[in-house]
Amino acid sequence: MLVNRKLILAHFWLAFAVFGFALTLGAWQMFIRSPIGTWLSNPELYYRSLTAHGTVMGYVFPTLVAMGFGYAISESALEQRLVGVRWAWTGFWLIVAGSIMALIPIALGRASVLYTFYPPLIGNVFYYLGVVLVVVGSWIWVALMSVNLRVWRKAHPGAPVPLAMFANVAGSYLWAWTAVGAALELLLQIIPVAAGLKATIDAGLARIFFSWTLHAIVYFWLMPTYIAYYTIVPRAIGGRVYSDSMARISFILFLVVAMPIGMHHTFADPMVGAGFKFIHSAFTALVALPTLLTVFTICASVEIAARLRGGRGMFGWIKALPWDNPMMLALAFSFVMLGFGGAGGLINMSYQLDASIHNTQWITGHFHLIFGGAIVIMYFAIAYDLWPHLTGRELIDLRLIRTQLWLWFIGMIVTTFPWHWVGILGMPRRMAYFDFGDPAIAPQALSVTFSAIGGFILLASGIMFIVILARGMRAPLADAGPYRFALAVHQPATVPVALNTHALWVALMIALTLTNYGYPILNLALSSGTSVPAVYVGAQ
Amino acid sequence: MSAEQAHGSASAEVAARVERRWATIAVIIIVCMALLAAFAGIHRATMPQPRVETIDPSRIHLSGEFVESNLGSVLEANGNVTVRAIGQQYSFTPACIVVPADTPITLRATSADVVHGILIQGTNVNTMLVPGYISEQLMRFTRTGDYLMPCQEFCSFGHEGMWGKVKVIDKADFAGRAKGGGRLSCVGQ
Structure with a gap:
C-alpha cells in the first residue's frame, strides 16, 4: 500500500528535475570541449559547469531516487504506513535547502573545485555546507528506514523481512557509513579552512578520507538498481526470483565489501604505501563477487519467465521473452552496460593495469557507463513501474x-x-579544451566528436523521459492495484537470522573499514609537516 | 509427502547445486586475479609507488632536493638516470624533460601548491603529485621521440593549459650532453 504518494512523488520529481538540469550541463560540456565546439574564452565557466554537474549527479540525484524508492519500498513491501512522515519531509527540505546553498556559490564561480573537492583548493564555505545539509537530509532517511523495519519486526516477530526491504535497509546503512569519510574530510579539514579558521590542510589525508566515500557511494547508487533487478524485474516480466537467499547474500556482500576498498582510487598517489594499496585491490576484486552472483541469479530468473511463456531450447528461450515490455528492455540494456563497465572496472582496480588509464578519459567513460548507463537506466525503469501506483494514472505510451x-x-x-578509447591514448580528464590542431592530439578529435554527439542523444532521451512522466500526471485515471514485488521460486517460510538482520554485517563493515583505513589515516593524521597552505579558488 | 512437494524439493536441490557451482567458479576467478597481481607485484616488481616520503612544499624552492638548480635529468654513476621535476599552477619545471632511451629512469616529483598529476602519453607512466609528498616512478623508454606530458588532475582554472613534454633521445647522445655534469632539460629547444 502506498499511502504517502505525495512524499515519494516529491522525491522523484526533484530528483528528475535536477537530473535534467545536470544532464543539460553535461551535454554542453561534451560539446564545448569537442572539435565541433568553439573554444571557450573563459575556461572557468567549464569548471563551474563541471562542479555543478558532478555535485548534482553524485550527491543529489541518486540520493533522492534512493530515498523516494526507499519510502515506496517501506510502505509497499512491509504493507505498513510510513512511520515518521514529518521527519521524512524535513529530510526532503534539507536536501532542497542544501542544494540551493551549494549551487549559488558554484553559479557565482566561487566554488569551482569539482564535486571531489580537491583540497588544498578551497572554495566558498557555503558550497561545502550545502553538501553537508544534503547528506544530513539523507541520514534522516537512513534512520527512518531502520525505524520502520523495527516497527514491522515488532508486529511480525521472527517473520522473514521482505527481500526488497532487507536490501533497502542494507543500502541505507551502506550510505550512512560511506558518507562518514567525506563528512570527516569536510568537517575536520575543509570547512575550518574555508571559514578562515585555519590556513593549512593535509591534502594527502583529505584524499584518503574522500576515497572512503568515493567508492562505496557507487554501490549506494547501485542499490536501487539491484533491488529492481531482484524484486521488480521478475514480477514485471512474469517470472520468479531464482533464489531468495542468494539475493540476500549478494546484498550483504555489498554491505560488507563495498566499503574497505576505496584506496584503489589512490594507487597512483604518494601518500599510501604498497601494502594497503594491495589489500584494497584484493578487496575490490571481492566486490565483483556479489555482481557475478547477481548476474547468474537474474539471468536464471529471466529464463524462468521465458520458459513459463513457452520458451524452449538452450538459447531459444531468449526469443520468448516479453521484449516489448519496457522493464525487459531496460534490464537487457542495463546488463550489457554493466558487463562492459564491469570489465573496465576490473582494469581500474587492478594493482598493475590502473597506471595505464589512471585519471584519463577512460575513467570518465567508465563511470558514466556504469552509473549513467547500467544504474540510471534502471532508475528510469523503476519510475515507469512505480508511476501508475503513485499517480493513480496509467502510462499509456509504451512505444x-x-x-x-x-x-x-x-x-x-x-x-x-x-x-574509453581516447583514455587509452592518454587524454587527461577535466580539461576545458584541447588543442586538436596539435598533431599529437589530432587523432583523438574524431572520437571526441562522436562522444559529443552521444551526449546530445542522451540529452534527447532525458528530455523524453521527463515528458513521459509529466504526461503520466495528466493521463486518465486508472487503478493500478497494490504495488507488489517479485516472489521467489521457493518463497522462504523462515530465513536464518543472519540473512534476516543487518547487525552482524554492519559490525563487520565497520570493523573492516577500521582495519583497512585505520592505520593509513592515523599515520597521516599524526605525522607532522604534511599540511600545506590552502589555495583559495575564485579569490583572484 | 505429495508428488508435487517431492518434485519441488528435488528441483530446489538442483537449483541450489547449480548456484553453488557458479559461486565456486566466481570465487576461483577472483582468487586467481588476486594471486596474479601479487605474483606480478612481487616477482616482477610491477606495482604502484610502494613508499611514502614527505616534504614541506612551502620550502622546496629554498633548499633540498627540489631547488631549481637541481631540477632536470642527471646521469648517475651507475648509468641510470634520475629526473626531478615539480608541478605548480599551471606548468611543470622543467617544462621539457630530456631522457635517454633504453635506460632505467627514476622520476621523482612533487607539487609546489595544489594536487597535480603527471601522465606521459603512450606509456604507463602515470602518477599523482600531492603537495607534501614525493612521488617516485620507475620508467624506461624503448622508442626515441617526443611525448606529451599533460597534467592529469584538475588544478584550478588553468588546468587545460598545463602540458609538458618528454623528449627521449639516443643513449649515446644523452651521455654526450651529460658529460659536462649539471642538470639536463630540453626547455627552449
Whole structure:
C-alpha cells in the first residue's frame, strides 16, 4: 500500500528535475570541449559547469531516487504506513535547502573545485555546507528506514523481512557509513579552512578520507538498481526470483565489501604505501563477487519467465521473452552496460593495469557507463513501474518509453566507447579544451566528436523521459492495484537470522573499514609537516 | 509427502547445486586475479609507488632536493638516470624533460601548491603529485621521440593549459650532453 504518494512523488520529481538540469550541463560540456565546439574564452565557466554537474549527479540525484524508492519500498513491501512522515519531509527540505546553498556559490564561480573537492583548493564555505545539509537530509532517511523495519519486526516477530526491504535497509546503512569519510574530510579539514579558521590542510589525508566515500557511494547508487533487478524485474516480466537467499547474500556482500576498498582510487598517489594499496585491490576484486552472483541469479530468473511463456531450447528461450515490455528492455540494456563497465572496472582496480588509464578519459567513460548507463537506466525503469501506483494514472505510451530506453542505451554507448578509447591514448580528464590542431592530439578529435554527439542523444532521451512522466500526471485515471514485488521460486517460510538482520554485517563493515583505513589515516593524521597552505579558488 | 512437494524439493536441490557451482567458479576467478597481481607485484616488481616520503612544499624552492638548480635529468654513476621535476599552477619545471632511451629512469616529483598529476602519453607512466609528498616512478623508454606530458588532475582554472613534454633521445647522445655534469632539460629547444 502506498499511502504517502505525495512524499515519494516529491522525491522523484526533484530528483528528475535536477537530473535534467545536470544532464543539460553535461551535454554542453561534451560539446564545448569537442572539435565541433568553439573554444571557450573563459575556461572557468567549464569548471563551474563541471562542479555543478558532478555535485548534482553524485550527491543529489541518486540520493533522492534512493530515498523516494526507499519510502515506496517501506510502505509497499512491509504493507505498513510510513512511520515518521514529518521527519521524512524535513529530510526532503534539507536536501532542497542544501542544494540551493551549494549551487549559488558554484553559479557565482566561487566554488569551482569539482564535486571531489580537491583540497588544498578551497572554495566558498557555503558550497561545502550545502553538501553537508544534503547528506544530513539523507541520514534522516537512513534512520527512518531502520525505524520502520523495527516497527514491522515488532508486529511480525521472527517473520522473514521482505527481500526488497532487507536490501533497502542494507543500502541505507551502506550510505550512512560511506558518507562518514567525506563528512570527516569536510568537517575536520575543509570547512575550518574555508571559514578562515585555519590556513593549512593535509591534502594527502583529505584524499584518503574522500576515497572512503568515493567508492562505496557507487554501490549506494547501485542499490536501487539491484533491488529492481531482484524484486521488480521478475514480477514485471512474469517470472520468479531464482533464489531468495542468494539475493540476500549478494546484498550483504555489498554491505560488507563495498566499503574497505576505496584506496584503489589512490594507487597512483604518494601518500599510501604498497601494502594497503594491495589489500584494497584484493578487496575490490571481492566486490565483483556479489555482481557475478547477481548476474547468474537474474539471468536464471529471466529464463524462468521465458520458459513459463513457452520458451524452449538452450538459447531459444531468449526469443520468448516479453521484449516489448519496457522493464525487459531496460534490464537487457542495463546488463550489457554493466558487463562492459564491469570489465573496465576490473582494469581500474587492478594493482598493475590502473597506471595505464589512471585519471584519463577512460575513467570518465567508465563511470558514466556504469552509473549513467547500467544504474540510471534502471532508475528510469523503476519510475515507469512505480508511476501508475503513485499517480493513480496509467502510462499509456509504451512505444515512447521503449524509444526513450533505446536512445539512452545508444547514446550511452556512443558517448562512452570513444571516451574509453581516447583514455587509452592518454587524454587527461577535466580539461576545458584541447588543442586538436596539435598533431599529437589530432587523432583523438574524431572520437571526441562522436562522444559529443552521444551526449546530445542522451540529452534527447532525458528530455523524453521527463515528458513521459509529466504526461503520466495528466493521463486518465486508472487503478493500478497494490504495488507488489517479485516472489521467489521457493518463497522462504523462515530465513536464518543472519540473512534476516543487518547487525552482524554492519559490525563487520565497520570493523573492516577500521582495519583497512585505520592505520593509513592515523599515520597521516599524526605525522607532522604534511599540511600545506590552502589555495583559495575564485579569490583572484 | 505429495508428488508435487517431492518434485519441488528435488528441483530446489538442483537449483541450489547449480548456484553453488557458479559461486565456486566466481570465487576461483577472483582468487586467481588476486594471486596474479601479487605474483606480478612481487616477482616482477610491477606495482604502484610502494613508499611514502614527505616534504614541506612551502620550502622546496629554498633548499633540498627540489631547488631549481637541481631540477632536470642527471646521469648517475651507475648509468641510470634520475629526473626531478615539480608541478605548480599551471606548468611543470622543467617544462621539457630530456631522457635517454633504453635506460632505467627514476622520476621523482612533487607539487609546489595544489594536487597535480603527471601522465606521459603512450606509456604507463602515470602518477599523482600531492603537495607534501614525493612521488617516485620507475620508467624506461624503448622508442626515441617526443611525448606529451599533460597534467592529469584538475588544478584550478588553468588546468587545460598545463602540458609538458618528454623528449627521449639516443643513449649515446644523452651521455654526450651529460658529460659536462649539471642538470639536463630540453626547455627552449
